[in-house]
Amino acid sequence: MRNVAIIGVGYTPVFVSKRKDVNIVEMISEAVDAAFHNTNLSPDDIDALTFGNMQTFEGLNLPHLWAADHIRALDKPTIRISTGGTTGMSTLQAAYYQVASGLHDIVMAVTWEKQSEGDSQVGLAGIVMPEAMVMVQNGMDLFGGKGMGGMGGGSTGAASYQAMSYLHHSGASPEHIDKMAALERTNASKNPYAHLRKVTTVEDIQATPFISWPLRYGHTCPTSDGATVAIVACEEKASKLADQVAWITGVAACTSDPTTANLIEGQITDPAEQQPARIAAEKAFAMAGIKNPRKEIDMAELYNGFAHQSLMWLEKLGLCKEGEAHKMLDKGALDIDGELPTNASGGVFSTNAIGASAMNRPAECALQIMRKIEGGHQIPKKVKKALAHGWGGLFQYVTVMILSDEPREAK
């Protein structure tokens, strides 16, 4: 298997609620152009493309084919990837596979979402539509809570179940969620590609209303318009094309039972258990030759639609012991200049163009390693090894990627 590096990243100029001035493919092309600009590559250099966004969120069946000329894919192989919240990282992993296998030398991964043109609630409902129909026909009251209809309040509901279980088992308090939220929003204020960019205090978060205890409005992510592109290359080409690169040294993905859906076949279990995170992390660490992740990982970019999740993932991914994450937060270890900077970018919690969200995690890790972070969220210490994480599906699909300043040693 060949070594593969991220040689450049391109973002849309902004991530915002509504890009009314461009259509979907015009917006995507901005990130593609930025990636070409940042790598000094031209479309002729690209062997193949992968393309990812959420199915049904914008009501488009074949967006990669509509976008073909805008992403400069004409005459080239292009595969669309759609794995829910993890789409962005799955799209990058699909590009990785093609280069690692030796099939192609340079592949471009294109990820995006333009949530303002779609209906995220319809997109989410589409995931469980058949069983929801069955449940309603059998007496479930979707909104009244009777007949197993207690969803806890929309999409935040299932996350509230997860947050409650996490708090109970970790010993963290709801105030720790407020504190993590304030930290990440403040990090986002330094990131020009973040959506919600305001220096935020714990008091600001606590002034927002509860949606579903223990989660407040201030604990939830925005819906964003934006796109992110990464270009990966084989070792031979990477060293010729770029001065600074970030090596992808470990990739893994893992699924389990849905845990929060499929009520018609008895699949509901603890949404805070997240066994796939542990399995995927262990596999990625082994592939990257990491023996002691708590010591060796310098930073983490975690997929957190909700603020409690950053703390939860640190534990589930093995970056600290169970019940320790909130103590690290209290110590300042998760700050940008801390021991384990966590979501220095502000995380999904501050910017959520869903299809791009799990791509922004490894993209941010790569830029941190290359020391090419724009804005003020560059981690001061030298970043040698970084963990990027994606999460989604019906609460049960996890992707992990390890990035490094050095390629994996030949075996």
Add this chain to the structure above:
Amino acid sequence: MIPEVAEVSFEMGPETRQVQATWDVTTYKYKIEGRGMKILCDAMKEKKIRGIRCNECGTVYVPGPGFCRKCHIDIDEVVEVKDSGEVGTFAVEMADMRGTPVDMERVTAQIKLDGADTWLGGTIEGIDWHDVKIGMKVKAVWADNPEGKLSDIDHFEPI
């Protein structure tokens, strides 16, 4: 080193035109395996809860699927579980689906019924929401005249 692209100041251009469109989800025809749901609903008519147990690993699913997801074998042993159990996790609804604050907080929970390995959703009443705890024992309160529907469990209350 900051790449040049960061220096390009960005301004939103003029708003372009928009068209409205819909997808009608009611036109889809989904095939489902409804046996476990029928077993459960039939039991609820008698104020009972039944699922399906795997003979191989002993896992009890409520409602039951036609096969065990751990052992990958067909399963059909109908078993009754208790209508009491413990709170697996819970949330307190304070706003509706569109974000409007509700008049009264409602506790919704996932409950691990005694004898079952999966969780069942429901509301908890008869207790101040501040006092609800994970692990707390609760019992189903049934509708007076059960009709064989999921709504036959009106709510759960603390034991």
